[in-house]
Amino acid sequence: MKFVRPASVEEAVQVLASAPGRARVLAGGTDLVTLLADRGADVVVDVKRIPGLGDLVADHGGVTIGATVTMRDLEPLAGHRRLAAVVDGARVVGAPQTRRRATAVGNVCRASPAGDTLPALLTLSATATVVGTGGMRAIGLSEFFRSPGVTALADSELVTSLNIPAAGGAAAYQRLTYRTSLDLAVVGVAVAVEVADGIIVDARVGLGGVGPTPLLAHQTADVLVGTDTEDPDALADVLVEAGRVAAHECTPRDDVRGTAAYRTRAVSVLVGRVARTALARTDTHDVA
Amino acid sequence: MMSPNDLSATEVSVSVDGHAAASRVPSTRLLLDYLREDRGATAPKWGCGTGDCGACTVVLDGVALDSCLVYAAECDGSSVMTSAGLETTPVGIAATEELLAAGAVQCGICTPGFLVTIVSGVGDLGPSPTREQIVELLSGNVCRCTGYLPIIEAVQRLAARVNGG
Ligand SMILES: Cc1cc2nc3c(=O)[nH]c(=O)nc-3n(C[C@H](O)[C@H](O)[C@H](O)COP(=O)(O)OP(=O)(O)OC[C@H]3O[C@@H](n4cnc5c(N)ncnc54)[C@H](O)[C@@H]3O)c2cc1C
Ligand code: FES
Ligand code: FES
Numbered sequence: 323m324k325f326v327r328p329a330s331v332e333e334a335v336q337v338l339a340s341a342p343g344r345a346r347v348l349a350g351g352t353d354l355v356t357l358l359a360d361r362g363a364d365v366v367v368d369v370k371r372i373p374g375l376g377d378l379v380a381d382h383g384g385v386t387i388g389a390t391v392t393m394r395d396l397e398p399l400a401g402h403r404r405l406a407a408v409v410d411g412a413r414v415v416g417a418p419q420t421r422r423r424a425t426a427v428g429n430v431c432r433a434s435p436a437g438d439t440l441p442a443l444l445t446l447s448a449t450a451t452v453v454g455t456g457g458m459r460a461i462g463l464s465e466f467f468r469s470p471g472v473t474a475l476a477d478s479e480l481v482t483s484l485n486i487p488a489a490g491g492a493a494a495y496q497r498l499t500y501r502t503s504l505d506l507a508v509v510g511v512a513v514a515v516e517v518a519d520g521i522i523v524d525a526r527v528g529l530g531g532v533g534p535t536p537l538l539a540h541q542t543a544d545v546l547v548g549t550d551t552e553d554p555d556a557l558a559d560v561l562v563e564a565g566r567v568a569a570h571e572c573t574p575r576d577d578v579r580g581t582a583a584y585r586t587r588a589v590s591v592l593v594g595r596v597a598r599t600a601l602a603r604t605d606t607h608d609v610a
Numbered sequence: 611m612m613s614p615n616d617l618s619a620t621e622v623s624v625s626v627d628g629h630a631a632a633s634r635v636p637s638t639r640l641l642l643d644y645l646r647e648d649r650g651a652t653a654p655k656w657g658c659g660t661g662d663c664g665a666c667t668v669v670l671d672g673v674a675l676d677s678c679l680v681y682a683a684e685c686d687g688s689s690v691m692t693s694a695g696l697e698t699t700p701v702g703i704a705a706t707e708e709l710l711a712a713g714a715v716q717c718g719i720c721t722p723g724f725l726v727t728i729v730s731g732v733g734d735l736g737p738s739p740t741r742e743q744i745v746e747l748l749s750g751n752v753c754r755c756t757g758y759l760p761i762i763e764a765v766q767r768l769a770a771r772v773n774g775g
Contacts, residue, residue, distance in 0.1 A: 323636075325620060325637035325681065325683040348681075348684070351679050351680060351681070352661060355678075355679045355680070355681065356660050356661070356679070358638075359659075368683075368684055416750065417664065417750025418727070418731070418746070418750050419661070419667055419674060419675045419676045419727070419750040420676070420750065422673045423679065423680075503749035503750065504662055504750065
């Protein structure tokens with residue numbers, strides 16, 4: 323295995339293109355190091371010292387998360403009521419040791435169905451900025467995840483950043499695990515809402531752990547839109563209905579973390595809970 | 611064509627507990643193996659090798675992380691502190707005293723990892739951390755013997771002592 327530490331994005335792309343399919347990008351390594359212990363690679367491309375990739379820029383609700391920004395680095399975004407959903411996910415990845423090393427972009431590129439930042443990034447309409455031998459392109463995250471561990475990236479492509487567009491409202495993410503730390507999500511749910519005059523005018527729901535990729539539950543989101551949040555009974559009914567619809571939008575499988583039936587039930591409960599957290603956050607003011 | 615930054619020759623220069631040395635390592639060499647076998651720094655322990663137990667925790671350029679998930683080649687020009695180096699610092703000495711006083715060590719295999727986590731994290735806890743804050747700090751370190759209670763107690767006392775409680 324050849325270890326390369328390029329000084330620029332262009333150089334990194336060139337190295338990746340020189341060994342198609344046999345070169346791997348190394349960010350925090352929290353997934354890759356154990357993966358390569360089993361499978362190996364011809365070339366490992368360490369991007370951690372490429373200038374600019376560590377930038378985290380947040381303004382007016384939009385944010386750019388560079389490729390080497392760690393889960394821990396995202397913590398300051400917690401004060402922002404929409405971006406807090408991404409931080410909710412970042413905060414539960416592994417343990418403190420993991421979060422100081424693991425990157426958000428690595429979480430996206432790993433494309434685990436249960437990756438903890440992915441449902442929130444999906445609901446916030448994040449795009450990945452990608453550079454390859456053919457130049458730069460943007461890929462919406464809803465097109466990015468193909469199947470477990472498989473993304474829309476070509477062999478020579480590198481994600482340089484994630485971009486979340488500015489928008490109003492608030493969002494939240496929660497997951498179900500058996501153990502608080504060092505456990506992967508059985509299911510994870512993110513909800514983003516926008517409220518005007520007490521009415522939910524826009525909603526997006528992201529689900530993890532319930533299919534081959536994290537996904538957007540469009541019908542569930544549609545159930546939420548139009549709800550009068552100031553009528554507690556109506557809200558309670560809608561949240562139950564949203565959970566019921568979410569259960570239908572899942573295609574979970576049985577595995578060691580849970581049966582399909584258990585996951586479906588868990589999602590339907592979490593949707594209501596997370597929606598309430600997101601709604602509560604619409605009342606708080608941004609500090610970011 | 612080899613780029614000037616190509617480390618396939620894997621010459622790494624790393625400072626370990628204040629001692630700098632350069633050597634050649636295979637690119638697949640993990641930092642944990644490099645420390646233990648190439649540098650004789652046996653304080654970090656092999657537990658799981660998958661980032662789950664924290665026995666291999668070291669401080670790399672100021673960041674406490676699992677050395678079983680890092681390649682030695684990534685660390686060229688870096689500085690690593692293991693528990694052996696940290697336990698001679700003022701906070702390290704205090705931490706060692708509190709761990710001993712609380713009876714927080716049984717077989718000891720987890721202790722160097724806990725010490726690194728505690729010494730590098732206690733400063734952020736303030737003088738009177740909650741139990742939840744301490745549990746969160748320690749959540750990446752597994753102990754199969756102590757039941758954690760004496761370790762938590764040691765951190766509580768240490769936080770009061772070093773953060774002026
Ligand atoms: C103990 C432990 C616990 C964990 N717990 C969780 C958890 O609770 N939730 C969770 O979601 N994950 C968890 N993980 C998985 C992992 O920490 C995350 O997926 C992390 O975000 C990966 O980031 P990284 O920087 O370490 O990626 P790496 O391991 O460096 O890379 C991951 C993958 O992405 C590719 N890649 C990385 N960066 C780029 C880029 N810029 N362009 C193109 N490809 C790229 C790599 O080639 C590799 O295939 C855990 C891992 C460990 C070891
Ligand atoms: S040996 Fe590294 S975390 Fe267990
Ligand atoms: S003292 Fe034995 S594992 Fe902790």
